[in-house]
Amino acid sequence: MSGATVPAEVTYTATVRVSGGRGGTARSLTGTLRVDLTRPAQRGPDAPGTDPEELFAAGYAACFDSALAVAARQEGVRTGSTSVTASVSLRPTGDGRYAIAVALAVSAPDCPQGDLERAVAAADRLCPYSNALRGNTAVTIRADGHQ
Template sequence: MKKNLYTADATATGGRSGHVRSSDSVIDLNMSVPEGLGGKKGATNPEQLFAAGYASCFQQALIVIANRENQTLDPASTVQCSVTLFQEGEGYGLSAVLDVDLKGMDLQTATDIVNKAHQICPYSVGTRGNMEVELKIAGQPAAVAADNA
């Protein structure tokens, strides 16, 4: 049974060269095409916002899974998310790479926790089957469980 926990609201004006503001004004940012594509400095873009959200959300999923497994994540553990905007024919798409560094954790345990986190993270669930997501552990490709692909 689905149980709504939270709804975020934001409004954009002007597209990639405009402005975005959350309903509570915590996010209140100028937007721009990425600088490498001719945009201006000092403004963010949708890909950066998506990468920040995915990294944060995946980090929380790792914490939840580690707790379930009676593990403790080192507070210095990180999730770095790279989101790529690409063009394919007339359409555009996104892909993501999640590079997880569970400081001090052995590779097998880290792989297990990363795979389980990928099953419950709302961003992973929402993108599964819709965009390519690559998992890495400390910069190396992660052994992904078949049902995580």
């Protein structure tokens, strides 16, 4: 297989090289990211490193929170302070393979619940992570504003 190709029109490309798989090291080619990886089965309170699911959760949560800010502006919603918590689960599919499932929890305590739900739905349409996963990965989103 040849090297990955990037479409002609891209906004940004991040490149990370991993050596040693889930028990190895991940390094960005820019040098700004260096992470020791740990297999989820070896995780414990004192285990060094992180696992790929945590990295995916961090990326998705950051991307969704940014998409929420854009969507809120477009929808005319004043969210106030927001946070997004992403939980990424690794699960067996029953045929010897594995898949991920994602649960997003969006919090905006100063935003009316209905307005937040409208902004979250718009953010889900904007977010590149949501678009990449749609139709292939179980994703649930809970929005918590004020009543």
